[in-house]
Amino acid sequence: MSAIATAAVAAVLTGLLCGFYGTFVVVRRMALTGDMISHAVLPGVVAALVWGGTRNPIIVLACAGAAGLLGSFAMRGILAHTRLKPDAALALVLSVFFAIGVALVSMFQPSGAIAFLYGQIAALDGRDLAFLATATAATFALAPFIFRSLTLVSFDPAFARVLGLPVRAIDTAFYAALTVAIVIAMQAVGVVLVTAMLVTPAAAARFCTPTLVRTCAIACVTGAVGALAGVAISDLRTGTPTGPLIALCLAALFALAALFGPHHGRLPTRARRARNRRRIAGEDFLKALWHYEHGKPEPTAPATPSRAVVRQLAARGMIDTSAPAPALTPAGREAAAGLVRAHRLWETYLADVAEYPPDHVHEEAERAEHWIDAARMREIADRIGTPSLDPHGSPIPPAAGQPGKEDET
Amino acid sequence: MNAPALETHNLSVSYRGKPVLQGVDLAIPAGSLTGLMGPNGAGKSTLLKTLIGEIRPDSGWARLLGEPLARVLGRVGYVPQRESIDWDFPVSVLDVALMGTARDLGWFGRPGRGHRRRAMDALEQTGMADFAGRRIGELSGGQQQRAFLARALAQDADIYLMDEPLAGVDAATERAIIALLGTMRDAGKTVVVVHHDLRTAGRYFDRLVLLNLRVVAHGPADDVMRRELLEKAYGGKLTLLSEVAAREVRGGEGREP
Amino acid sequence: MTPAAFLSLTANDGWLLAAAFLTALACGLPGAWLVLRRMSLTGDAISHSVLPGIVIGFLISGSLDSPWLVIGAATCGWLAVMLIDRLHHVGGVREDAATGIVFTTMFSLGVLLMRRYAGRVDLDPDCVLFGQIDTAIHGARVTIGSLEIPGIVASSAFSALLAITFAAILHHRLLASAFDTPHSRMLGHAPALTRSLLLAVTAAVVVAAFQAVGAIMSVALLVLPGATGLLIARRMPALFAVITVHAALSAFLGFQLAGLANCNYGAAVVIAGAGLFVLTAVFAKIRA
Numbered sequence: 001m002s003a004i005a006t007a008a009v010a011a012v013l014t015g016l017l018c019g020f021y022g023t024f025v026v027v028r029r030m031a032l033t034g035d036m037i038s039h040a041v042l043p044g045v046v047a048a049l050v051w052g053g054t055r056n057p058i059i060v061l062a063c064a065g066a067a068g069l070l071g072s073f074a075m076r077g078i079l080a081h082t083r084l085k086p087d088a089a090l091a092l093v094l095s096v097f098f099a100i101g102v103a104l105v106s107m108f109q110p111s112g113a114i115a116f117l118y119g120q121i122a123a124l125d126g127r128d129l130a131f132l133a134t135a136t137a138a139t140f141a142l143a144p145f146i147f148r149s150l151t152l153v154s155f156d157p158a159f160a161r162v163l164g165l166p167v168r169a170i171d172t173a174f175y176a177a178l179t180v181a182i183v184i185a186m187q188a189v190g191v192v193l194v195t196a197m198l199v200t201p202a203a204a205a206r207f208c209t210p211t212l213v214r215t216c217a218i219a220c221v222t223g224a225v226g227a228l229a230g231v232a233i234s235d236l237r238t239g240t241p242t243g244p245l246i247a248l249c250l251a252a253l254f255a256l257a258a259l260f261g262p263h264h265g266r267l268p269t270r271a272r273r274a275r276n277r278r279r280i281a282g283e284d285f286l287k288a289l290w291h292y293e294h295g296k297p298e299p300t301a302p303a304t305p306s307r308a309v310v311r312q313l314a315a316r317g318m319i320d321t322s323a324p325a326p327a328l329t330p331a332g333r334e335a336a337a338g339l340v341r342a343h344r345l346w347e348t349y350l351a352d353v354a355e356y357p358p359d360h361v362h363e364e365a366e367r368a369e370h371w372i373d374a375a376r377m378r379e380i381a382d383r384i385g386t387p388s389l390d391p392h393g394s395p396i397p398p399a400a401g402q403p404g405k406e407d408e409t
Numbered sequence: 410m411n412a413p414a415l416e417t418h419n420l421s422v423s424y425r426g427k428p429v430l431q432g433v434d435l436a437i438p439a440g441s442l443t444g445l446m447g448p449n450g451a452g453k454s455t456l457l458k459t460l461i462g463e464i465r466p467d468s469g470w471a472r473l474l475g476e477p478l479a480r481v482l483g484r485v486g487y488v489p490q491r492e493s494i495d496w497d498f499p500v501s502v503l504d505v506a507l508m509g510t511a512r513d514l515g516w517f518g519r520p521g522r523g524h525r526r527r528a529m530d531a532l533e534q535t536g537m538a539d540f541a542g543r544r545i546g547e548l549s550g551g552q553q554q555r556a557f558l559a560r561a562l563a564q565d566a567d568i569y570l571m572d573e574p575l576a577g578v579d580a581a582t583e584r585a586i587i588a589l590l591g592t593m594r595d596a597g598k599t600v601v602v603v604h605h606d607l608r609t610a611g612r613y614f615d616r617l618v619l620l621n622l623r624v625v626a627h628g629p630a631d632d633v634m635r636r637e638l639l640e641k642a643y644g645g646k647l648t649l650l651s652e653v654a655a656r657e658v659r660g661g662e663g664r665e666p
Numbered sequence: 667m668t669p670a671a672f673l674s675l676t677a678n679d680g681w682l683l684a685a686a687f688l689t690a691l692a693c694g695l696p697g698a699w700l701v702l703r704r705m706s707l708t709g710d711a712i713s714h715s716v717l718p719g720i721v722i723g724f725l726i727s728g729s730l731d732s733p734w735l736v737i738g739a740a741t742c743g744w745l746a747v748m749l750i751d752r753l754h755h756v757g758g759v760r761e762d763a764a765t766g767i768v769f770t771t772m773f774s775l776g777v778l779l780m781r782r783y784a785g786r787v788d789l790d791p792d793c794v795l796f797g798q799i800d801t802a803i804h805g806a807r808v809t810i811g812s813l814e815i816p817g818i819v820a821s822s823a824f825s826a827l828l829a830i831t832f833a834a835i836l837h838h839r840l841l842a843s844a845f846d847t848p849h850s851r852m853l854g855h856a857p858a859l860t861r862s863l864l865l866a867v868t869a870a871v872v873v874a875a876f877q878a879v880g881a882i883m884s885v886a887l888l889v890l891p892g893a894t895g896l897l898i899a900r901r902m903p904a905l906f907a908v909i910t911v912h913a914a915l916s917a918f919l920g921f922q923l924a925g926l927a928n929c930n931y932g933a934a935v936v937i938a939g940a941g942l943f944v945l946t947a948v949f950a951k952i953r954a
Contacts, residue, residue: 031762032707039882082947083497083546084701088893091706092943095886099936102796102883106930117795191795192714192881196770203763240781244774251771264758276660346653354623354650355641356432363419364432371656380649463848482854489846498702498845499899508842512853517835544900564853 004235007121010129011231011246013136014121014188014197015223019205020139021181022198022223023216024174026206028154031199032090037175038182038194039094040071042101042116045183049110057131064183065176071097072175098191119190119243121231132184139177150174151212188227189243196247201226204254207261222257226250280370281309283339286318289328290336337397338377343369344390344397345380351391352384358391374399412475414439414568414599415460420469421654422452422459428654429455431623433469437601437616439568442594444604444614444630448643451621453603454490457570461487467658473568483512486566488557488574496546502556503541506531509563531563532556535589551582558589568599575604587613610634622651681816682803683917686935688822689799689878690887690913692871695829698892698909699864703844706889707762708747711769712865713872713884715746717776717794720873725783730877731808731817736870743869744862746772773881797879797932818877825874832867833906840864841902879932886936890916894943897950912942 025034044067045060052059071093078089105113115123124132152160153170161167185197205218230246259266285305305313310326313319318332328336346365350356356364372380377399390396413436420433430452437443445453458464460471462478474481486509506528507520514520520528532538535555540548545556554574561569575583590600594615604610610617610630617633619625619642626638675683700709716739723738724730746768753764780791790798802818810820833840842850843857850857868888875884895908919942920935927934 026760026763029760029762031760031766032710035710035766078947081951082893082897084893084896085704085706087704087706088701088889091710091885091889092893092940094710095882095884095889096936096940098882099886099933099940102880103927103929103933103937106796106933107927118791192773193770195766196774199763199766200770203759203767206759241777244777247770247774248778251767251774254767258753258757258759266757273661349649355625356623357434360419360432360434367657368653371653371660376649376653383649458848461848461852482852485852487849487852489848494846495702495704497896499896499901499905500841500845501901504841504901505845508845508849511838511842511855514838516839519838560849 003122004231006124006126006129007231007235007242008228010121010124010132010188011227012224013129013132014185015201015225015227016220017132017136017139017181017223018185018197019201019220019223020143020216021174021178022200022202023205023212023219024150024154025178025198026202027212027215031195034178034182034198035195036071036075036090036094037068037179038186038191039101040097041065041068041179041183041186042098042191043067043104045116045186046101046104046108046110046113049112050104050108055112055115055128057128061180061183065179067097068175068179068182116186117191118241119186119188119193121188121242124187128187135180135184146170147213147216189246193243193247196250197223197227200247200250200254204250204257204261207257207263207265210263222250222253226253278306278309278312281305282313282318283335283370285309285313286328286332286336287339287343289319289326290333290340293328293333338374338399339369341397341399342372342377344394345377345384346372347390347392348384348387348396349380361391412439413437414441414474415472415601416475417460417471418469420456420459420471421467422455422464423467423654423658424455424464426655426659428622428651428658430459430466430620431650431654433620433624435618435624435627437599437618439474439599440594440597441615442590442600442602442613443616443618444602444610445618445620446604446607446610446642447620447625451642453620454572456620457487457572457601457603460570461485467661481567483564484567486561486564486569488554488561488569488571490572491550491553491576494545494553494557496553498545500545501541502532502537502543502545502548502552502559503528505545505556506537506541506559506563509560512564527565528559528563531559534562535559536585549579550577551579554578554586555582558586562593566598569593569601571600571602573603573605575602575606583609607639622654678803679921681819682799682931683921685799685803685816685819685822685878686917686920686931687914688819688826689875690891690916690935690939691910692822692825692829693875693884693887694891694909694913695833695906696864696868696871697888697890698895698905699833699840699844700868701889701892701896703861703864706885707765708750708865709868709888710885711746711750711765712743712869713876713888714769714881715772716740716743716869716872716876717773717881718742718779719776719869720876721776721779721783725779730802731806731821735873739873739876740866740869742772743872744866747865793877793880795880795882796930797877797883799878800931802877818874822874822878825871829867829871832863836860836863837902879936883932883936886939890936890939890943894939894946897943897946912939915942 025031041064044063048060048063049055075089075093078084078092079086114120149165149170152165153167157167182194185194189197201222202219204222205215208218209215226249227246229249230242234240234242234245257265262268282305314321317329318335319326320329343365346368347361350361350364351358388396415435415437417433417435420430422430433456447453455464459466460473473485507524510520510524510527529538532541535558537552537555537559540552545553548556558574574586593600611634614630616628617630618627619633619638621642625642626633697709700706719738719742720735723732723735727734749768750764753759754761799818803816806817807814808817808820839855839860842855843860847857872884875887879887891909891912894912895905899905899908916935916939919938920931923938924931924934
């Protein structure tokens with residue numbers, strides 16, 4: 001296989017692997033714990049290279065795992081025996097273990113250390129690739145079986161324990177697998193940027209979907225695409241290091257997700273807010289027309305709706321704009337009556353049940369009426385015993401399709 | 410009747426798409442000692458945090474001493490909840506009291522002898538003078554509260570907002586603190602205290618506010634300590650009210666209602 | 667006999683010790699406030715995020731001792747913290763994830779800038795991870811009066827001076843805002859501004875630390891002295907005394923360690939500092 005093909009395959013596999021574990025790293029709020037592990041394993045990696053001589057992935061991994069374990073012991077020791085807070089403990093372990101790694105590198109100058117420090121995806125050989133493929137295949141083969149318990153343990157360890165899940169064992173296994181993923185990712189992007197491989201795809205995925213399974217799937221794809229793009233760009237412009245390019249490609253994907261992601265993405269959120277505002281303006285206009293038809297202007301003057309709002313109402317068959325002055329259609333009249341009903345029911349509820357001062361209820365209901373659907377209206381009516389007059393003495397229109405008293409005004 | 414020292418109008422506050430306070434109207438007269446009561450999660454602390462500008466309300470306004478907060482900074486004293494303080498901080502009781510006097514210090518100023526004397530006076534008043542050199546982490550819960558009361562006294566504010574100053578203190582300290590709050594009130598200060606013990610509320614405070622998402626009752630302590638009002642405040646949430654408010658809040662934020 | 671001769675140090679060794687001590691002190695002072703405010707990981711983010719600022723400052727000025735580096739670094743440090751805040755508060759991204767995304771992105775930008783302009787930047791890429799305190803000591807010298815001192819000593823002295831001035835004159839603002847931010851704001855103290863100043867000073871001192879020990883070990887210089895101080899100090903003056911002693915001892919013991927093991931001096935300073943931390947922790951435990 002050519003070097004480029006090797007790098008491309010390695011990038012995709014690393015992206016998939018990191019996307020999977022990164023999802024849990026992000027939901028467990030341990031992004032910086034991941035950062036800590038990536039720095040803490042360095043002395044182990046260097047020691048393996050020095051004493052192992054070769055870059056045997058198994059030996060490297062074993063030593064890295066031992067160092068990572070030492071790091072988490074150090075962390076636990078600091079938290080148990082000093083007054084320091086977790087952030088300081090994390091920063092301490094991260095930087096001191098890294099310093100030990102640097103000292104070892106400067107003492108023994110082992111070949112291959114550069115790959116872990118800066119990431120050299122092009123330097124991976126067939127053996128590395130085989131190992132990477134095995135790790136990824138094992139992860140995804142086991143994924144259907146471990147996903148549910150891992151999710152439970154991540155979100156609610158206490159509940160997981162009640163269900164009889166071996167919480168500690170699952171946690172330990174997760175840390176071990178995470179360490180493997182981190183050591184692999186280090187060779188692709190370098191010690192500093194492992195965090196980007198783990199965290200950025202998963203954080204991007206969270207803007208795309210609320211469910212964890214899909215978040216995980218999207219994170220895997222994002223990781224693979226970002227890593228592949230980084231490799232492709234670095235290959236086009238030879239000499240540029242791959243790690244930073246991968247991190248920047250992932251950051252670009254994250255920015256896209258944060259802007260356009262359907263789940264709390266910036267632009268969809270804005271659009272939805274604007275849509276809600278337009279809907280409210282339209283509903284206010286319908287209500288104003290209803291009050292006009294009933295010969296009683298609203299206590300507060302209605303906002304003049306924009307042309308877009310009027311056009312939308314006309315398109316939905318709520319108003320008739322053929323005459324110079326817009327008028328309600330039967331459908332519009334029914335919708336408006338529903339709104340007035342919601343408004344007056346809510347006023348009654350606020351005054352009678354929540355005991356709001358009477359001068360307060362109109363303002364509240366003016367806002368709430370747009371958020372009360374038919375089911376809630378029934379609920380409110382049940383709660384307040386279906387009165388026919390609101391606190392100001394105005395009649396409450398009956399529910400649609402329900403015979404009621406004719407409006408007297 | 411004095412002008413209100415604390416006034417809110419239609420104050421609504423939400424947190425993460427959940428309404429915490431809805432349309433809170435309050436007018437607390439100057440020179441009164443008021444207890445803020447309500448079940449857990451009723452929004453008591455949130456109300457204080459909104460008053461001191463820590464949380465921005467969704468709608469409505471609050472005024473302290475007749476002005477918006479930004480114009481009366483320094484005249485408002487605040488005693489935080491115990492949990493929000495890092496008790497491992499390397500400061501002594503005197504250091505804490507001195508922080509209260511820092512109101513008139515400029516950017517580069519440092520407390521002088523006058524500040525030190527004011528801080529020591531405040532420690533005398535709270536019975537903490539003997540502990541001036543202690544690190545705050547080495548104090549008992551009651552002593553810690555007294556140290557923070559000393560900081561408040563040293564500030565010489567006009568209105569004090571205190572988040573559960575009686576939490577985790579022994580009976581003797583509780584009496585001492587209440588006596589001190591009474592003295593402050595008699596000196597013309599307005600004191601608003603978040604409190605959770607229903608049995609003592611009627612005795613400790615002139616006025617009570619019963620809070621549960623909205624103001625359930627507000628007035629002289631004897632009028633408020635009535636069974637039906639308490640039942641209303643503590644008898645569970647009005648689910649419909651919070652549901653509709655939550656839909657409103659989320660719709661405004663552009664989330665799925 | 668001068669003290670340096672007594673310890674059989676050459677003049678260069680003396681400069682090396684001075685540079686290490688001054689850098690550790692410069693970082694330790696704002697770092698202690700970061701630790702107290704539970705913002706150690708913000709220090710981590712800043713130490714990585716200043717890289718593009720340093721490179722741009724270098725490209726503008728063509729010198730490693732230029733104030734442009736400090737300005738560039740402070741700007742990038744501030745930008746990073748602002749981005750993290752916005753991602754967290756507006757974007758709803760969790761704070762730890764936001765930190766991870768922002769600092770890796772800024773760091774990557776810095777590395778790429780460095781490679782892109784490799785011809786014009788005689789910044790050694792290894793400097794980013796290892797620092798270059800060993801080699802920089804032999805580098806360009808600046809003349810102050812009749813004294814000719816290595817550039818790295820001059821820049822670390824400058825950042826130490828900045829840190830000391832900052833910590834001394836803003837002590838009470840820093841204390842009030844770190845201890846109880848709402849109370850500090852109620853006194854009209856503008857704690858948000860104090861926090862921004864702290865972050866800017868952190869970014870500025872990290873410039874010298876970055877050249878000396880690289881991005882990651884800068885974090886150790888920021889956090890170690892303050893963390894050690896907090897193990898035993900009962901009040902703020904004692905904390906700052908411990909920080910000073912810790913910086914000096916780390917520099918000296920690190921020097922001995924580097925000589926013994928023949929390793930990178932920056933790493934040796936950090937390891938010595940960590941040793942002091944452990945010893946102090948044990949001492950505090952026994953005393954308690």
